[in-house]
Amino acid sequence: MGLCLSAQASAFGLEDVIARAETLAAEPYQAPDPIPGFMQNLGYDEFRSIRFDPAQQLWSPSRTRFQVMLVPAGRTYRHPVRINIVDAEGVHLLPFRKELFSFGDEALRKKVPADLGYAGFKLTYPINKAGVQDQFLVFAGASYFRGVGAGDHFGLSKRGLALDTGLLSGEEFPIFREFWLIRPHPQASSMKVYGLLDSKRVTGAYEFTIHPGQPTRVEINSTLFTRERIELLGIAPLTSMFFYGENTARPLGNWRPEVHDSDGLLIHDGSGEWSWRPLINPTRLQTFSFSTRNVRGFGLFQRDGSFASYQDPEADYERRPDAWVRTREDWGDGRIVLVQIPTSDETNDNIVAFWSPPNTVAGGKRFDFRYEIDLGRLVSLDHPLARVQHTFVGLGDILGGGDVENAYRLIADFQGGPLEGLAADAPVTADVTAMLGGRVLEQYVEYVEQNGHWRLSILAMPAEGKPLELRAYLKRDATPLSETWTYTLPTENDIKGNGK
Incomplete structure (x- = not known):
């Protein structure tokens, strides 16, 4: 089924975003304008009380299978992003509409600016039951996005890019500062989203072709332009949580047998070797590099899918999705980097894994990467070994x-x-x-x-x-x-x- 409704919609594509990213890279970096301070300082429950009205989802009147819920800026989402719709009428900016949200606090509703802006969006689709729109992919916060397959519970996150993650010099967090959502045909089973990434040292253009299911598959074409030297460039980064598991002691006072979103890192090297590294929660920051040549795939997995291992009917850790990055071209020499950060509870994502070139990256360079990510409990691997x-x-x-x-x-x-x-x-x-x-x-x-x-x-x-x-x-x-x-x-x- 076609992805777009018109020639005008299909006329916008990755090359348009690449041109913007290249132009942006030639200019001095400008941080996005922050939202008002009181919105940044909202408490957890205060921010959660701001809820998008599901009846107001984009494209719901046309009964399209893909619909869109919007995420308000606030709390940790400190910068609004531009969201554009590409449809039969061309490309147009989606304005912020306060009336799309309900507020648990009337005083807060009055204070929220009429031009606050959106932090991102949630895609919905009848992924579990015909006629029922379920959230399955969320883009919100820096370059983060999260996805699930049918029947899954949200868990680990993906990112557009990681910069100097795990280095003592400190990490730089690129952001998606603008998105373009290509309006799909009402009966389409896939859709496209474009994103413009920006940070002090790099810009990027991303094309996401999204196929919901079990697993959900996201095909990604990306082009990066470096402004300055990057010590550790992280491609296709995955972020997860490991508090404790079967290979660790149970922290004092914790009754659940295990608590984690992922329990291991799987790597398929170009040599044909498959390797498995169980995760841990270290007492000090740990960074490991696994040398690869033409890596074929890597991912964070929740292999233990038994409820008995977690005993938590609310968290549903046994239903957390796996994430498998499959390269679609030869990436050459490089390394899979695993960063494990100490955490004292399950609220912190303390595991990061990504591919990186073997050396530092100079400014003024262009890089192109093509890969896909499978998200779900039924990721299919061409894995012949035990x-x-x-x-x-x-x-x-x-x-x-x-x-x-x-x-x-x-x-x-x-x-x-x-x-x-x-x-x-x-x-x-x-x-x-x-x-x-x-x-x-x-x-x-x-x-x-x-x-x-x-x-x-x-x-x-x-x-x-x-x-x-x-x-x-x-x-x-x-x-x-x-x-x-x-x-x-x-x-x-x-x-x-x-x-x-």
Whole structure:
């Protein structure tokens, strides 16, 4: 089904936004005008009381399958963005209309300026039930956007770009300062959105082609223009939350077994290797780089989809979506960067993952990136190997762990792929490597009949004063059977009790 209603609408495209981004990059950076101070200082409940009227969604009179709810500026959304509609009448700015919102506080309603502006928008679509408009994709705040597949609960976020994330010099947050929404045909199953990104050191033009479903797929074409040198350029960044899980100690006083939006980072390198890194909540900022050549994909996943692992019917952590970034061209040499930031609760997004070129990026350069992101619990991967299902970590000198002081017992459970159908006594072994001077004291593989998993058990000791860094995969003879499991346990950690 066509995306647009007219030749005028289709005449506007990515090249128009690229031209704007290139012109903007040649000019000195100008920060957007902030909203009034009292709107920035609204409390959480005050801002939440400002609600868009769903009956006023854009395009609802025409019963189009795609409709739009608007997000008011306020609280952390401190700068309004321009939102344009591209339709049969051409391109026109969407003016702010105060009457589209209800206010829990009449005094606040009177104070809100008539020209406050929008912080972003929410796309709705009958993604779960015919005739029912459900929110499935939200663009609001800096360059953030969040999406779900059918039946999912909102969780991790995506960003247009990350700059110097995890560096001691501090992070710069680019913003989408203008959007163009291409009005789709009433029965269209996909639509386009364009965004103009801007920050002190870079501008960008983005084309989003959006396909709601399970999973929801967003195809992205982007062109970047650098104004100044960038130390760490983050492409296709993903942001999530990991408070604690099966591989960590439960913080004192917390009753739920696990609390996280994502539990691991998956990488598919151009070499064909699939690697899985379970997430942690460190006591200090941690940044890891995984070298890649022509990376094919990477993503943050919530592999544990069992309610029993979370026991939280309100948060629905078992329904949080995965996000898989699939490259659509050769990105060459680079690295997947994983940033893990300490957090004391579940309200902070403390996990960031992105692709970055191997070196710093100079000013005055143009870059083009094409990729797509799958969002949902049923992301389809061309993954032929067994997958890590669980990671457990304990001390290596207690009952069930071992009898070696200062050692750790690590368990990785694998399932699927070529392990399916193997006899319990099949000769499955493991290749285990310790880095940074660590030692593998013991390792063995066994079939666990109770859950149908193949379990790798490792007793390992870190070098004095260094983290324990391990890498392992299952094999039969010389043939790999599983993705590669990697793990880094910091010197200060909650397993030994010298962390948080």
